[in-house]
Structure formats: structure tokens, C-alpha cells
Amino acid sequence: MKFISSFFLLITVAALAKAQKTAENILPVDERGKLIYYEVVDVKIPKDSLKIRAINYLKKQNKELKYKSTQGDTAFVATGKLVINKTLLVMSHPSGEVLYDFQVEVKDGKYRFWLTDFNFIPYQRDRYGNFVASTSVGIPLEKDPGKLNASQWKEYQVQTTKYAKELATKFKVYMANKTPIVAPPKEKTVVKKEW
């Protein structure tokens, strides 16, 4: 009897631990109900340096992020793409992509950034055997996919969360870089009227 009780207790604990782990593996939602990765970071770096670093980072990530615009003097917006891979033991191929917005705001001594508006676009194998987007309109990642595709959708959310955390880590390392930031020199203008 003792053995059976212990066995069921163990199963319950394992199930609870698994449920908690899954919940931790998925991003929280913001006030709009959208999945979001949000972080405020305190650093002892002036605003101007943070600004240059943020823009440099967004502009250097050619394939991962596309720099979009600057809002005011201290907020920067980029769009990004993450390819979701279906991996089963020895085989792997892309099954879709998640498009998202990446925003950064800087102040003296701190900055905040967030990834949100995640939209999933399924891939389909085309006539040449390549995986390409099957539609141009994405499905919000927080949307309930229904029972038929629930487990697959959960996997997309888990992969996106893992990616967002890794991107955040890389971004924070870049922003904390100790090497001095040099503002790009202004382009020299050729004086034509005075000589």
C-alpha cells in the first residue's frame, strides 16, 4: 500500500513539475493579450553610448533583424524573423517562420527592450523541393489553434520563447560591451563656392 501511495505521489509531483516547466517555457502576455519578452536593464553607461550601441546592433543583424525606424531620439524599432525547425532524431527541415517586432528604448544608465507581435507563417514545400512561406498573412502566436494542432502550436511557442531568451542574452552582452563606442564621423562635404 505504501509503495502504491508513493508511486502515485511521485507521478503527481512529476506531472506538476512538467506543467510548471511548460508554463515557464512560454512567454507571458502583455496588457493587449500579446506574447511578449520584456526586460529593463540597468547599466552605468550614458544614453548616447547606449543609443549608438542599440542602433549598431539592430543594423548589424542582417538576416535576423531588419532595422525599421527611430521613434523620437531614444526609441528604435526593428522587425525580425525566426525560422522554426521540425527536428525528429535524424531529420530536420523548416516548418514555418515567426515574424516579430523588436523595440529598444534608452535612457541615461538604463535601457529597456521587448519582443512582441509574434506571427507564425507556415512553410510549404514548393515544386522544387524547397520550404517556402505558404501565405503572407501570419497567425498571431497567442491565438488558440484548436485541438487538432495544439501540440504542434505549443512547440512553436516553446521554440519562440527559447529564441527570444537567447536573442535577449546576445543583445544584453552587446549593450554591456566595454569597448568604447565611437560615433561615426560626419561625411566630409566638398566646398565648391569658396576656394
Next chain:
Amino acid sequence: MKIKSLLSVLALGLGTTAYAQDATPLQISGSVDTYYKYDFSKVGNIKTSFASEQNSVSLGMIDLALKKTTGKASFVGELSFGPRGQAQSIPNAAGAYDETDNSFHIQNLYINYAFSDKFSMTAGYMGTFIGYEVISPVGNFNYSTSYLFTNGPFQNAGIKATYVFSDKVSLMAGLFNDWNAYQDFNGVSHIGAQLMIAPVKGWTAYLNVLSGYAAGAAGTGTILDLTTAYQITDKFKLGLNAADYSVSDDNGGYTGAALYPQYAFTPAVSLGLRGEYFKYKGVAAAPDASVTSITLSGNIKAGGLTFIPEVRFDNDKDFTQSFVKSSLAPAKSASQFSLAAVYAF
């Protein structure tokens, strides 16, 4: 000693893997499909490609594709086995179209080299760039295929260059073998081109041309093709395929158009219609003949699995399709129901 050798081989393998930094993992993908079809005249009337067997739980094919990219070079090799990918496709492994010779069918076998982000060249045997529908059931919304698909090329072997001007415009031009031929017995005899334009988000159009003199043909065949699809809202998509094929010196050909409206009720459940008009051009003084067809299909997806229930009505006013009633008397129309299961991995 044996363990030592094994470890050495393993270390060598790991070293090689680590060295090949620009290589992406080998992609393995494919599909399996099966179907049941019932023609309401109790005879397999509709003769477009595939899904042709009456009142039988029949096989489509197993399709296996490999893709590997290393740096700027990549290859795709795709083979299929089963009726859809063997005798019902052209050609088979022997390079001939023979219903009795069941071997395997090459869907794609080509090598690509991307000289830059904008310019690439491809050589080998490729799915055709002409038309809306493809051999693989994974690439089509409807399970049965159109007259435009059945009468057009399935694949083209050749060498082609593609230049991407922007996200909205690209151009492909190439030299090709005869349609559906691994080897061209009268030399590389076709030229082809494709202009891709994407005027607005969600709308893509392909203008295609393929022209050449096939071995043993009566004249030079030229096909002009427009294939376009527009995702108008997140739920509604509209596709269109229009094509004209002419063989010189009044040696026949075809012309036709098909419209593909599709509505997604949820990401997993959608409904689509195909309405098609198709005309065979008469050779010399022979009259033209036309066929119309309406196909209504559902797509119900669960993971990699898609169920495709489908009803289809064809009208053959010129009696060219040999439709018959259940009494075997000639008929102008034919109708069928089918249910297909397609699993993509």
C-alpha cells in the same frame, strides 16, 4: 583494437562535421498519400492525372526528398514510389512512359549555386515552372488535378539562371530539354523564361513562356502561362492559372483558365473551389473541343495530416473525354466523390 578504430573513425567524423561550418543539416522531407474515389456512373470517367481508380482504396505515392546546402551550393534530390509517382507520372526510371514498368520517378534532381544573394544558377531535372498545380499532393489544395495540369509539362530538365531584382521582381531564363525527359534526343531544344512580380503584399504573379521543338513533334510548341495567387485577407485567397499552348503550322495545342477561390474558416479547416474551362485546339481542319469542370474540396489539417474530401463535376459537350453513364451509354457529364489522406513530413 576494434574500439580504438571505432573511436578514431568517430573522432574523424566529428572533426569533419565541425570543419564544415557553412553547411546546414541535411533536410529530409516528403509525403505519403492514399485515396478513395467513387464515380457516380460507377466507371472511372474523369481522366485527369492521378486519383483515377474507381471504388477502390488506392495509393498515391511515397515521396522522399533530400536537400543540403553547403555555403553557396545546394542540391535537391526527390524520388517518388507508388502509382502517382511512377506509372502515372512521366517518365519513369527507364526514361519512358510505360504503364507496365513500375520503377520510381524522379521529381527533382538538381544542383544550385548562388553566386550572390541576387543571382543563382540551377542545373538538373526540376519540377516545371509552368502552371498552378504540381505532382506532389502536398503542393495542391484539390486532390484531383486540372486539365491544364494534365496537359502541360510536369517537369523540365535544363539549366537556368535567376536574378532577383528585389522582393517584388525576379527573372529566370534557361535552356531546357523536351518536356518530362531526362535526356533530350534532339539536343537541348527549348528556351524558357519566368518573370515574377509581387505588386502588393500577398499577391504574386508568374508570367511564363516555354518554347521549342520536341523530338518527333509536328512543329514548334510554345506555351504562354500566367500563374498568380493573391491572399486578399487572412482567410480568403484567390488563385488563377491561364495558359495557351500552340504547335506551329496548325498542329493543335490547348488553351484554358482555372480560378481557385479558397476560404480558411480556421487555420486547420478550409474550403476551396476550382472552376476550369479547357479547350483542345483541333489539328488542321479538325474542330476545337472544350471541357468545363467544377471541383469543391475541403482541407482538414491535424499536424502533418490533411484530409481532402472532394466532389467534382465535369462537362464535356463535345464528347472528347469518353464519359459514360452506368449503362455505358455515352454521356456529356461526369461526377465523382473522393476522400484523400495526405501526410507530409
